[in-house]
Structure formats: structure tokens, C-alpha cells
Amino acid sequence: MKFNKQIIFSLLFLVTVMFGGFLSNPYSTQAEASLNLNAESAILVDFETGKILYAKNPDATIPPASMTKMMTEYIVLEKINNGELSWDTTTQISDYAYSISANEAFSGVGLKQDQDYTVKELYEAMAINSDNATTVALAELIAGSEGEFVKLMNEKAEEMGLTEYKFVNSTGLDNADLDGNHPEGTEADDLNLLSARSTALLAYHLVHDFPEVLETSSIPEMTFAGQTIRNWNWMLPHDATFLEQFYYEGIDGLKTGYTESGGNSFTGTAIRNGNRLISVVMRTDSKEERFEETAKLLDYGFNNFQNEELFPSGYQLEDQTSLPVTKGKEDSVNISLGESITIPIKTDEADLYTVKYHFDKEKLNEDGELTAPIGKGEVVGKAELIYNGDNDYGFITDNNKGTVPIVTDAAVEKSNWFMLMLGAIGDFFANIFTAAVDWIAGLFS
Template sequence: MKGMFRKQMVAIVTVLTLFCSMFFTYSSAFAENNSALNVEAGAALLVEANSGKILYQKNADESLAIASMTKMMTEYLVHEAIAKGKIKWDQKTKVSEYAHIISQDRSLSNVPLENGGMYTVKELYEAMAIYSANGATIALAELIGGSEANFAKMMNDKAKELGLQGYKFVNATGLINKDLKGKHPEGTSPDDENKMSAKDCALLAQHLLQDYPKVLDTAKITKKTFQKDGKYPIDMSNWNWMLKGLVKGYEGVDGLKTGHTDQAGYCFTGTAERNGMRLISVVIKTNSETARFDETKKLFDYGFTNFQTKTVYPKASQVKGHETVHVNKAKDTEVPVQTKKEIVLPMPKGSQDIYKTDFKAVNKENEAPIKKGTTLGYMTVSAKDPNDVGFLTGKSMQVDLVTKQEVEKANWFVLSMRSIGSFFSGLWNGTVDTVKGWF
């Protein structure tokens, strides 16, 4: 009997051990703080670009100096100004004395600009995006904002609009203000420097890639000559050494922005795509020019080795149990809704059912008429694991549920009949309640 009991206990312990092992594998599926990666940086982050799902993080919320990674926000505002028709790529702008003076300092990253010289927006943008040229960046900021001080305000306003949390923009370039030759923007001090958290850098990069995907057309250029046929042509080499053909080339890398100051260390916000999955990485305060790429490689290797993406809901899908939303005064009061966009999520390879969904109504009364494509509710997606750190936007991501077609208002006769019906229904219910009270 004792031998049989001992064998039963061994079997039970074995089963429990296997169960715990399975649970541990599930609960740590995303390994957001996987110390085995040993990313040597002041802060680091890896996310899947489409959903913003965090795959790894280290000190991701601390606001830190970010040097020329600042220029991602300048790039965003340039693309936005182009999209809104405020400026054009072939438009020429005159270089101010300030932009000229900064551009002459070759100890900083620069292409020399003539004082009063005329350059196209595209020329200045390419100098900024490829070579991180600071004088060219200031010239663009002055064109769009009127002054760098006004442009810095635009940067902070846009950061708030995009949902960034730990940011501070004092200039357009990411230089320390004391490097601006005493001409730092009004209202800032010589010691001021731009700051963002790693999470903010990734969120800004995500918006830049999703809102203006053509940003990669320039970001992936490895070499180009500034004003090739001009008086002072300058050869520009991309500081992103992970681009194909460069010294730290990595398959799939096509952006995005490097940075360096003494305070920020060597930084890099990178992006790479393989097999339909795009990742965004951030490293801040690494120890050398090559280290920022070596640490980024660790992140990309981890992401591409352990994860794959899966389309959970195609665009225009209906959510089970929430196929319709009630709309007052509509011809048909139960209105069909569908997902506004497809939902693609990263999955640990070999795992499937790791997410859960929920429904959230809009915070207002819906009343017809309503246009096609109007948001009437939201589907939220979150990890089943309660310890999961979630997405760039929080513990869950939110997807709009929109009307499939225009929602017509019912005519006066139908509305009148509904009112009469509601009146008698209320009257009947009140009578029933009264009668119940007698007994």
C-alpha cells in the first residue's frame, strides 16, 4: 500500500510540476523584462509596430535626454505641413542668420548653409533625416513655425495630441541649448535639453510610420549628396549603420533616427520588418556609437525569433455578441457596427489564445441620423495574463466599431407610434407594479 501511495504522490507531483511549468510559460510569454537579454542601456523598449504591443521594456517610462531622436517630431510636423498644403517639397525657403551660424559648426552634424541662401524643403528635409543636419532642421522649423520658439511650442502641442507622457521639447534639433551659440529659443535656458521616455519615442515613431509611411523613403537612404549640382556639394552618410550595406547592416531595417549628446549618450529609435511583422526598438544612453546598434540587434533578434503576428479580426469584422448598437430615433434602432481597421497582434510562436476582448460603448447618446463610418462603440483588446504590461497606450488597445452604412432617422409617424407604445408600456408596467403592491 505504501509503495502504491508513493507512486500516486510522485504522479501527482509530476502533473503539478508540468502544470506549473505550462502556466509559467504562458504568464511570461511576452517576457517584457527578460533579464536574459541584458540590454546595456539606460532605457530600452521593443514593440510590435502595428498594435503597439510591448514585447520588452527596461526603464521605459523615465524621461531622459534624447538628442537628435528629437528630429522624429520635426519630421512629423514637416509631413503634416505638407499634407495640409501649408508647404511643398519643391518650395524654396531663405536661410536665416541663426540657421546659417549653426550650420557652419562641423563639430555638430551639419551641411553648411549660405546666409540668405535659398534651399528647397526637400533638400533641407533630406539633410535632416539622412545626416541629422542641425542648421537644416532649424531652417525647416523657422519656415513652419515662424521661429524656433514657436516651433517648439508646436512640438509640445503635438506631443500632447499624440498621447506622449514624459516629454519636453525646447528646440527643433535635440542639441543642448548651450550649443546654439546663445541663440536658443526664447523662454528656454542654456542648459535645457529635449527629453522623452523610451515609451514616448516608440509611440512617436509608431505615429510617424502609420500617419506618414513615406518617411521611410528618406530614412532608408544610406548615402546622398546635398546639393549635388550646387556650389557647395556635401556627401551625406546615414548615421543609421543598421541599414542594408552599412557596417552594422541588419535584415529588414529601414529607419529611423539616431541621436547623441553627452547627457543622452548614444541613442537609436530603429524599425525593421520581416515576414510581415514590423518592430520598433528604442535604446537610450548606450556607451558608444556601435553599442546603440549592438543593443538594438539584441532586441530585434529577440523579437523576430520569438514572435509572429496574426490577424485576429480583419477590417470590417463584426464582434461576436456586439454586432449592433442601439440608436435612438433610427429607422432600425439596432444598428450594425464593424471594426474600423484590421486587428493584427503579436503572438509568441507556438501560442494562440493569449488575448481577450471586451466591448465599450461611446460616452454619449446615439441618435439618428448618423453618417456611415461613425464610431458607436469600441472593442478593447488586452492580454489574459494580468501581469502583462500591455501596449504603448496602456493595458489594452482600443479599436473603433463604426456604422456599416448611413443610419436613417425614422419618419414622424413611426416615431409617434413608438412614443405611444412607450407611453402605454409605461402605464401598463406602473399598473402591474401597483397591483403587485396590493398583495
């Protein structure tokens, strides 16, 4: 009988623990589990902080198709911002770009040769209609050839800190589809490759460095060379009735993609109540599904996370409020967070976050002391945000991993030479006394 009671007690205890776990944050936990995204790879990022809110196979490399054009857009906007290019600069269409435009298998706006097109016209056709020929024309204008432009793309990817990438052309088409016209320096069977993480980081840099990109990416349709061109982003407010089901409030970008090798993909961004999210879904089963899965991701982010100041500026760890000081008029100095830590978190999860100090070893001597003089607000290390719950996806950028500086709260002047000398003499005799005591103790041990 005693054995049965123990079994019953253990089962009740187990059920209680499990039930309590579900109660800790049932909505957000169930919401994440119920996403069940039908995409091979996906990621969701808070734009303001770079915090990754959700990820599914984020480092798998997949052909990004026309999402490749985000890198072309970035380089165009950078050249314009640097004064190396103007929106009014004109160019004509090369034989290669014309052959791309004339190919009905590719997105095309029907470019003509022996006609001047402005950079603005070409850019809008690329960003809105995902036109391939205008993309090639821009690449050739900027770098002289698409092959040289591809070099710029890969150099910029490395500079941005993309971790999984390979750019082999400016458009996102498979090189195998270019009938031997693949860019110099690439192979005929090469593919552009990106992971969801790298795609989101590219989108992050694009929107962060050139927010004007959204002015173009949010245009549902416009006129180009006397014809109407339409945005492939069905989540924008299109007039077509069959597209109404895909409309998403707050969406204003960013880039669709499709190739047979890469499937259907979409990098989206939306803003609600001042909060912007960036989403990426890669290799969904259909054009429709890439928008449906994006809506799931964005809903999850907007419905389950809110920005909260977890640790204010001036916050001090209870067991580490100060650091010892040597050669100063004070023996110690108070330290605290130099900046607040504010990130999007799930409801009722604030208690799952702590901070951990990492002191700058170059600022401390071998005894762990700061050496005077010390200025007020001097950075002595970094405080790292620690999440003690499940599924911590980290941050999209290397320069923001939930760390803020640890600073001194006051200045400490260097002690004068006389006091330093007295201290040195005191230390000298103290060491002699300690050594003598140890010697005498050793005689009787």
C-alpha cells in the same frame, strides 16, 4: 511517515505546476527574459496595430539628442503637404545657423552664407547626416525664429498625444552647448526630453502620416554641395567593411542620437514580410551598442509574434448575444462585433485573450433596453480585448486600445401607436395586479 508523504506530494505538485508553466510557451517567455537589453529605456511597437510588444522603463524621460529632429522632420513634411512650403523653396543661412555649421563639435556639412539652399537640400542633410545647422535653417524658414519653431514643436507633441516630452530647440543639442544662443523662451541649461514611449509615438506618427520619410531615411549616403554625406544609421547597407556587422535586413529608418547628457540612442524601423516594427533604445553605452540592442529588439519581435485574427467580425459572446428592445416590433436584437480583432500575438497564446463588452449608457434606458427604432449596424458600445497572460504592455496610441464597436445585427422598427397603447394598458393593469397581490399578501404575513 504520513507527514513525510504529504511533504513529498506537495513538492511534486509544486514542481509539476512550475514545469507546466514553463511548457505553456517556453520559447517566447525565455526570449523576452534573455533580451537583457543594455539600454536604460526601450520599447518595441507593431506599426500596423500600435500594439506594444516589449517595454523597459518606457516612461523615463531622457534627452533624445538628434532624435529630436524627427519632430522637425514632421513639421517640415506637414508644411509641404499643406502647400505652405515647397521642396524648391530657397533660403540663405543666418549668422546663428552659420555659427552652428562652423562649430566642429557639431555635425556639420559646411554651410556657406550668401548662398541659396533649397528646402530639399536642407532636409536631406538633416535627415541623413543629422546636420544641426540645416535643421536650424529650416526652423527659421518655417517660423521666423527657432524660438517660435519650438512652440510649434511642443504644440504638435500635445496634438500627437505624447505623454512625456519637452522641446527646447529644433536639433536636440543641449542648450548649454549653444554659447548663449539658445532659442528665445527657453533657458540656457534646458534640455530636450522624451521618453521611449513618446519617441516611439512620434516615430509612429511620422511614418504613418508621411511614409515618404522612409525614402530619405533609408539612404546610406549621398552628395551634398559637392561632398559625400553619410547616414549615421549603421544598420543600413553601407559600403564600409567595418559597418557590415551592423546591417539589418529590412531596416529603412529612422534616427540616431547622441549627446553627453543623453548618451547613445536610436529609433529604428524595419519591415519584413509586410510587417513593420518600430523600436527605440535610449542611453546605451556606445554607438555600436545602440544598434546591437536594436537588433535584439527587432529579432524578438519578428521571431516571436505573428498577426492573428482572434475574434472575427460578427463574433458574439455566448452569454450576451442580444439586447432587449422597448417600443419595437421585436423584443430584442442580436448584437456582435462590428470589426474583427487582429493583433500580433505570441505563438500558442490565442486562448489567453477574451473580450469584454462596454455598452453606451446613452443608448440604453434605466432597464438596460434599447429604444426602437434601431438601425442595422448601429453602434451600441465597444468590445475591449482582454489579455489574461503576463506583461500586457498595451497600445502606443489612445485611439487603438484593442477595442472594436459592438453593433446591432438587424433593424428593429418602432411598433405602431395601437400596439404601443395596448402595451401601455397592459403594463398599467399588470402593475395594479402586482400591487394588489402584494397588498393582500401583506395582510396575511
